[in-house]
Amino acid sequence: MRRFSAVADPAAPLPAPETGRAHQRPRGPGQPGGRRDLLSRVNAVAVLLVLADGAVLSAVCLHRGLGWGWSAAVAAAVLTIRGSSRLYRRRLWLSWLQDLPRSAASTALAFALVCALGLVSGTPAAELAAAQWVLIAFALVIEPVRWCVFAFGRWCRRRFDRCDRTIIVGAGEVGVNLARTMLEHPEFGLRPVAFADSGPDPDRHSPVLEVVDGDLADAIVRLRAGTVVLAFSHTRDSPLVDAAITAHRLGCSTLVVPRMYELHPDGPGVERLRSYPLMHLGTAPTSRPTWWIKRAADLVLAAVALVVLAPVIGLCALAVLVESGRPIFFRQVRVGMDDRTFVLYKIRSVRQTGEDDSQVRWSVVGDARVGPVGRFLRRTSLDELPQLWNVLRGDMCVVGPRPERPGFVREFSAIHELYWARHRVPTGLTGLAQVHGLRGDTSIADRSRYDNYYIANWSLWLDLRILLMTAGELCCRRNR
Known part of the structure; x- marks a missing residue:
């Protein structure tokens, strides 16, 4: 049965010793540090969410006539807390309802922080009340705006194919179903371009994709893949760990189908592709x-x-x-x-x-x-x-x-x-x-x-x- 190799042969010779600075290998279009790698990390929906929060905050501050000092304090509290709550993260599932509890909780925390700051600093009651009303108005206005951003993001993914090129490691039942789901639902932002495995099961009506039967790192660069999904492989000893490290090393977003995925709950670091939970592995340290x-x-x-x-x-x-x-x-x-x-x-x-x-x-x-x-x-x-x-x-x-x-x-x-x-x-x-x-x-x-x-x-x-x-x-x- 064919196998793919996630890494080069460890016994292969290393680059020839240099006597000057470290040898600079040419960077492929999908390798860390390349221009494409940097641009691929700029997620349009996340940017729109930040801009929406900033625009709504500016509008309500101007409407309430809040001073520059308190406007800056409110904006810093709101944007920092909402950012640390991962409201501006890259995501597959653009669901406003799914994000609503997190959004409401972060705004409430910002409200509490502003109130505590006003009490500690001895701010006049009128100024503190104005800041509080700004946050209440923000909470009421921002959610409809966020709903529009999510709807616009889903529409762009479907209409303009704004999807990340994806390699699926594992062409068994789960991998084939994931590829089919990605193709049928582009609003999740993933477009499968290849399987990396011994090949899809011929008994299944699998999507017609390239089958990588060689170096995974080379396939990532050649196909300009930005995401690697690790599903279950045909072969029991498939080196999924090697594949994860290879994808991590090349700066790809790496998603893993967990074992017992049918019972796996949602939580921090878990994405959702229709009925499939996908655990998100952290990005390479050098890309942060x-x-x-x-x-x-x-x-x-x-x-x-x-x-x-x-x-x-x-x-x-x-x-x-x-x-x-x-x-x-x-x-x-x-x-x-x-x-x-x-x-x-x-x-x-x-x-x-x-x-x-x-x-x-x-x-x-x-x-x-x-x-x-x-x-x-x-x-x-x-x-x-x-x-x-x-x-x-x-x-x-x-x-x-x-x-x-x-x-x-x-x-x-x-x-x-x-x-x-x-x-x-x-x-x-x-x-x-x-x-x-x-x-x-x-x-x-x-x-x-x-x-x-x-x-x-x-x-x-x-x-x-x-x-x-x-x-x-x-x-x-x-x-x-």
Whole structure:
């Protein structure tokens, strides 16, 4: 039976080592960072909902003659709370009734917040009453406007085919029914373009779609797919997890048909395609707006740390020079995001013994080539300080999975499940695995699980936690 492959052969050779900046692979039209990927994330219905809320707020504020200060406070409270309540999210089911309880609750919460702000600040009763009436008028006017926005969105999807190109992984009964439902109901915003499986059941009257019998990543780029739906496959061992990570890595919206979907309730993160619930997997961390905050913070931290720690780096370099001579700094090819190679910089902690076998030899505790200075540098992690330059160059982040050498990446990817998936974000100086004691000669499988957990649950707060735990590790030398 035919099978599709979600990823490239892990034993295949990696890109040739580079001596400069990380190699830049050409981006396909559906790959992360491409112009199409950015535009596909701008959802027209979500934009219209924001504009509708802003227009109604402006109109009622002007009608009630509310001052600029209170108008700004009311607008900030309403838009922030409604945004955090996910009223401006991308969605398949454009149902005003389904969204009505959430909309009403968010407006009520904004009303309570404005009232509390007015009481705390000692606002005159007349001004506070005007702000309250603005919110009441907004609540009465906005719902008919939202009904019109949803109706307009459904009409545009049907009339102009404003639908996301979709690959369905799994061509069994569920996958075939999903494809048929998408074609019959374009108002849900999905247009199937291919199955990725061994092929639809010939006994069923399935839609005529292309059957992907090869690399899923290539199919996503070639077909310009923006959404991947993971349904049940013909083959029991179909690598749905690999497919989910591949779609996630390429910036696609990923929807999963849950097991026992007939009994699955609606809830946060659950979309609805007619009678089918679809669980929405989070987008890739690198595609979120907060990733730009992470990158800006990395640049500031790395630049400040290099300036402040320059004397420390100088002293370490002098100690290495006295102990074992030149070279002081050690350069090594490592694998970063999307399997791109880059040159990593460290202070040399191993004595030179002729031929450089660092690309294929695993460092272990008690290595005879490591002298007293090298052991001190490794124990205190001072040998890692030059990697701050890699952070400034964009090769690495401060927090992320630790980079590994190409030969070991090939070996570990062939042995350990989903080791390859840790390369869908940039590598880092420190990571979740390292602060849990997985440094040096420790379990690769455990490191892989921690790294993939980090990517699936990434947030700025998680990065801050890892930095605090790293500081605790360096100061107290114990796992927390």
